[in-house]
Amino acid sequence: MGATGIVGQRFIQLLEGHPWFELSVLAASGKSAGRRYRDVVHWTLSEAMPDDAGEMIIGPIDAKIFKREGCGIVFSALPAEVARTAELKLASAGLNVFSNASAFRMAQNVPLLIADINAPHLALVEQQSKARGGFIVTNPNCTVTGLATGLAPLKQGFGIKHVVVSTYQALSGAGFPGVSSMDIQGNIMPYIPGEEEKVEMECKKILGEVSEEGVEPLDFGVIASCARVPVRDGHLQSIVVELNRNFTLEETKKAFAEFKGTGEGKLPTAPGKPLVVSGDEARPQPLLDRDCDRGMAVTVGRMKKDQNKLRFFLLVHNTVRGAAGCSIMNAELAKVKDHI
Amino acid sequence: MGATGIVGQRFIQLLEGHPWFELSVLAASGKSAGRRYRDVVHWTLSEAMPDDAGEMIIGPIDAKIFKREGCGIVFSALPAEVARTAELKLASAGLNVFSNASAFRMAQNVPLLIADINAPHLALVEQQSKARGGFIVTNPNCTVTGLATGLAPLKQGFGIKHVVVSTYQALSGAGFPGVSSMDIQGNIMPYIPGEEEKVEMECKKILGEVSEEGVEPLDFGVIASCARVPVRDGHLQSIVVELNRNFTLEETKKAFAEFKGTGEGKLPTAPGKPLVVSGDEARPQPLLDRDCDRGMAVTVGRMKKDQNKLRFFLLVHNTVRGAAGCSIMNAELAKVKDHI
Amino acid sequence: MGATGIVGQRFIQLLEGHPWFELSVLAASGKSAGRRYRDVVHWTLSEAMPDDAGEMIIGPIDAKIFKREGCGIVFSALPAEVARTAELKLASAGLNVFSNASAFRMAQNVPLLIADINAPHLALVEQQSKARGGFIVTNPNCTVTGLATGLAPLKQGFGIKHVVVSTYQALSGAGFPGVSSMDIQGNIMPYIPGEEEKVEMECKKILGEVSEEGVEPLDFGVIASCARVPVRDGHLQSIVVELNRNFTLEETKKAFAEFKGTGEGKLPTAPGKPLVVSGDEARPQPLLDRDCDRGMAVTVGRMKKDQNKLRFFLLVHNTVRGAAGCSIMNAELAKVKDHI
């Protein structure tokens, strides 16, 4: 769902040749329905459009059709307002939705999931299934997916007291047409509506503890400053974390390097390791590091210590690990865990 | 001196039509000497090269020539290594040097001066004059010039405990040829050699107290994360300041808006006010705000409070207020104060 | 009219402090009317918004209001579809419209005017005034304004047989939001809807002969290939002209250098000379040459001869000489010629 947008395109590109999942229906809201995908989409990826998907006729967002076509999973790249109604309807009709939309990320019994970071949160779907028949699993905002991945080993090993993050966010994060070239060519836009609030809220839920009642968010302070930069893909982040205990730079480097995440069993879309530590003093860089491990690994570098504060830079591919890739990895975890 | 580089070009452009100073000699190191300025310089400013300067013959760096030509002031845009020897020689020969080079910024009796921020530091030149005949006045690193301007009213009104700054620095800061287009087009470089150290050190000196013995640096923590972005001019900074006392957002906004700096008397190159508070939720932006008050005013915006921490964005034109413009304003202060 | 768009903004910026004209009414279509300019416009110029204009209340497009406010001239930056109805209404109500819109450029008795290139065409307004009371004067498409300026001395001295032009057109030519950053960042778009047709048609009319019946277009072939590039302002053009007679490279250089245009009397907005020949082997460049003579002069360079064909590059500031600036210069000519 939401097949024509940038994240929708990325879903299609990543699902081509997927070992477990097969694309059977493309759906979109509004005026695209009934038309051939190739004729409607403004394709923006440098990877060529898969021929099969190009020839598919876009259908409406309709639980009956999805069920008739035997969809075990529905991936959603819908805008938040559309998702709010549509995803709930589908879950109530017994479908399982893996959604990149922000609509239900903070909802009580909806997992805000990064499969290799907070796998236990997936258990929340059982409550949903009981209540609705189907369930919704969300993945976080693209910036948060990177940030939470970088914070996870620090939480484990040192405890997090406060986080200051400044972002250098790519254009594809704003969708299409998204940011006007008149606003961003040779310029920086130090404002992304709603983004800072999402960053501050979502990363606490992801790093929180799950119980039968829901998720108890991790308690720490966050100040996010989000800016758009003239880069196509890849969100760079400058992060300063105040840790709960004394540490050495070596300890934190080791914590990053040895971090394996919580993913049990090997998922096809998961990276070898969630975090890669760059040895180059001038990296991570969007252009060189965003495709690390097919865009699914987060790269960190430039660690520096100042008393109990750790500074580092982090890079996440915002439409792969930060959106469609995370959603697909989440669905893979759900399958392995027999939720679908 | 250093007339062919980007900062040198900016000196020439800003000195054209200056009410007090007249350009009488252009000097450069090495192979440019003896040639016509127009034939040697790779002009990079969108403002046209002043015709007079274009026709001048570049001379060597030589105190005798400067004195023979009656130079009361020598502006230096030399590289640090060259400056280290050359500027000292000139001062010892009785000349007064206003330098953008980093060589002597941290030296004991050398003012690190922003005329409208820490005017009293200029008094240090008296010690130098006694010792050497002439003196050196330095202006800070381009990033620091902006940062210190933004911190000054906060120091005054609230006290500064800790600063976290992440930068979005323009290409012109690296000089010419500077950054390769292969490294920065559609990319961010999260590393600028030596820059973070300068930021952390210099802003403490500027905000420090001057006495007969020298400058007592202000005591506070600084973590600087410096990145290069594909923007031509204008250094944007995302700043989080931990203040020494409780505050309201309104108080800090007022402190910014009412800040007048320390400049006594009106200097031709000084801005109306050192700081301009932008009312737009998506500014300051390099493209729209760098030329604020002829590039001499710093623009701030997007203030946000989190407990005792204040977040804001700040923009400084890196080659005007951040380099040549600051140097000229400093010389104007020295003239008003009868040091030259 | 059309005050909030990019060309509208440029009109406002160029009219600030104009010696003859004063801005008395701002008008826009649709939902902007009734609101303060500053609150509605998405300002995109690096020059600051004039304070007076910022405070003006935008009015509707209404001949009565314009007459009540004593408007002797109406400048139009309307979209073509709106212009088609609105401009005709105003002219019929006795107002004189100087329009950047394409709606009436090719109309029989409407001058397609560049005041310093084809001043005699202005005479067509007399027919209009008789028929309608007021008149419409159009200025050409931004690319054509540059091209026709470059071709004028070649027509005069050698005769033009065929023109091949490939363009490198700036983002501001597409308005706001215009081109999506996802389409153009690090990319070239070799297609601008409708542009090639305009180029091929309009330059023949401008270079044609005016008579009482209208304009007899100049007869020559044109192939235009128009591409959008990631440059903010300034349309660069690579031009190959097949001339009607043998020539030497020196002759054509001289023709460019000595070209004075047809402008009689000095107009405040007109450039010193319509054409400037660059002596630099790597120019004209958008960044360095677009502001030549306040953006009103066209720069040419890189002349090369191949048999009877002349190759050169040309640059025009697309929103100054190529739009608002040309319109204002045209109005100045009309005033000098007592048409208003």
Added chain:
Amino acid sequence: MGATGIVGQRFIQLLEGHPWFELSVLAASGKSAGRRYRDVVHWTLSEAMPDDAGEMIIGPIDAKIFKREGCGIVFSALPAEVARTAELKLASAGLNVFSNASAFRMAQNVPLLIADINAPHLALVEQQSKARGGFIVTNPNCTVTGLATGLAPLKQGFGIKHVVVSTYQALSGAGFPGVSSMDIQGNIMPYIPGEEEKVEMECKKILGEVSEEGVEPLDFGVIASCARVPVRDGHLQSIVVELNRNFTLEETKKAFAEFKGTGEGKLPTAPGKPLVVSGDEARPQPLLDRDCDRGMAVTVGRMKKDQNKLRFFLLVHNTVRGAAGCSIMNAELAKVKDHI
């Protein structure tokens, strides 16, 4: 040879996993020799550096070493001046060099080869082998490789009288550090030293007829206007060809679409077809089309007819088909034809 430059990096990336060739020695001139590749190279490709190559020690350019290591083929990405001496030495020592350097492209008995366009030219190596023991095969300038591919079907079907080409050339074509970001960010550079001459000369040789005495260049006029644009990879070209006979637009589209080139037998690096006709009215675009058929196919589009002139846009990946990829494909042809 020349392993550390941008074309050298592309050779290494394309040879990874090659079915016929294996990388056994890396060589570079000057100060890189004796050091580990990973420690010396400034890697600029978004594809990760192959691990094996990263660990190799760079050797000097030395025929003895190459022979000792059993090199049947030497690929050269050397600068022209170095190539002039080095390549001739190697050929005289019996080695077969496939070179991207310009040094010998126009030499009498050296093939200027694009394997799928002018395969018969390869026969020239027999003369060289007799004279020197080994031979040199060159591939053309990156722009020419695209242009000649686009012209080949037109020559075949219609005959070429005159060509006007304006280019939009990518940054990687200038190597590293190549173009300064201060020159090209938000700008166009309408000058590339030596490029226009190469384009005009080389495409006549490629499209010429080979005989025992050498190559008789095709006789037609060429005017090339070469400009650098802020695009990372992919040279776009706006081309107008005057053909020798009348034609319809359909005929030329068919000639492009059905063009199979001269390649006999399937070579691993060759594209399925040398030319791909884009159906999209706004393509080819560098970002979307440069990787067409792994960067080895040229894309054309936007055909337009004006009397006997055909206009179209063309795109070639300048470091793949336009450099290293072409060289490798040429070596594959030489192997199939038993020259190595």
